[in-house]
Amino acid sequence: MSNYILFWTIIIAMSLISFIYMSFRVLTKGLPELREMFKQLNDTKSNHSHEETDLKN
């Protein structure tokens, strides 16, 4: 039984530490990606608008 307790202790501790680390990482690195995503969507939208204007002309 004590081996299992040791195993669960390690698993819980590792999960907590990895969750803290990963959360910090995705939040700090996710922000620039969010900006990039909107930029890309904006560019695609303007390309579509240009194509539609060209087609109308």
Add this chain to the structure above:
Amino acid sequence: MKKYIGGIGDYLVANRSMGFNLGLLSLMCTEIGIITYVYYAEMGYKAGFAALMVAFPTSLAFFIIGKTGFIIKPLLEMKIMTIPEFFSIKFNQGVRLYIGILMAIGGILNFGVFPGVEAKFINVVTGVSQEYVLITMVIMLTIVLLYTLLGGMVSVILTNYLQYALLSIGMIYITIYGIIQIGWGNIVDAVKLNLGEQGINPFYPSATESEFGIGFIVWQSLLWISMVVSWQAISMRLFSSKDTKTGQKIYSWSGIMFLSRAILPVFWGIMALAYLGSNIEPLEALPLLIIKLIPSGMVGIIMAGLMAASMSTYSSYLLSWSSIVSQDLIGSVIRMTTGKVLSSKKQLLVSRFTMALVMIFIIWWSLFHTVEGYLYFYLGMTGMLFIPGTLVCLIFGIYWNKTRTTGAYLAITLGVIPPLSYLILPENIKTAYASQLGWGGFLLALIGMVVGNFLHNMFSTKIQSAKK
């Protein structure tokens, strides 16, 4: 937000522009809501440390699928937006419609219990009567509906960012504060005292007889491998990623994130057992732990985190299941009857309309439906209505050229039988045979595929010989 949505591709998969970190947090947000905490804490409260076993199949499924690209790589290269789309490419429109119907039923029945369970949770934590809490849930769902309706996946990803910040603070705080206040030794002693060896050793009395033993691991591994590739809310993140490599990377790293997603809430249930004793309703273990353990000043922040988690799940699930209804049911019927494909703008309109309908249905369902047995098993089995058939069809469809439509129909049909039985059977029987009904669905789907292909090939050979 609406200005960024030009067509159905922007709406459903954010024009495939999502990066790695954003994908990772968005996927976590989708699959974490109050209901996730409640069902995992229920398991921890009832089964102790042994219930932590539930985290491993999920984690391994994400890691292995992400690393190898098994199934997901070919799907990403097809540039599809929903899983049933694959069925029309590989099989025919009829199979797509059939799996789409099962996905819509399973997904919406699964989603349908969320507001009721979460209303009960908020009711216990805040003390506000359940009737008023349900009204609050309806208001919250309406807000979620409005921003998802307008911005689709773009809105979902943006709000996920803010929601993740809140939910992660809540999760970390509850865990650390709980350990400090209750004490690790007291937690272990409480499990030993209340549950004995069974609460610590997941393979007690034996690996085959225990609740979290071999049968459970096999079922959960198959379930999560299928969920990873066929659960629309998860696969939409995959299809929204900017390229195949990013999609695979999101999945492999999700292996680590999803381990914490299960371990921490199961552990909260164990802490509840130590702190509150063994005489409370298991589904109320977590809300009671929060109000009795967490200082009142912090409860507000924790609740904000938990509500944020739920809103992110609602938005993703609304978008996912309504996309199945609009793209794979309505779209398929239109295509089969008129032979035409709706324009992108019309598809967008249909998607928005079905999203509103899905929301009305889940509010109605949550008011009238009560869950029997483990909540986690109910959620698993509703998903299982389409999961075994989908997994078998995807594997055979991608990796075996000789897969035939009859095999697909038979695999999907036979795969439905065990989970449907679970939903119908009385509580004592369904709980005792949950694992068997779980892996049985996959076994029957596999048999259906093999037998269906054999019959198809046999009859087509006979017809060809007769023609000659």
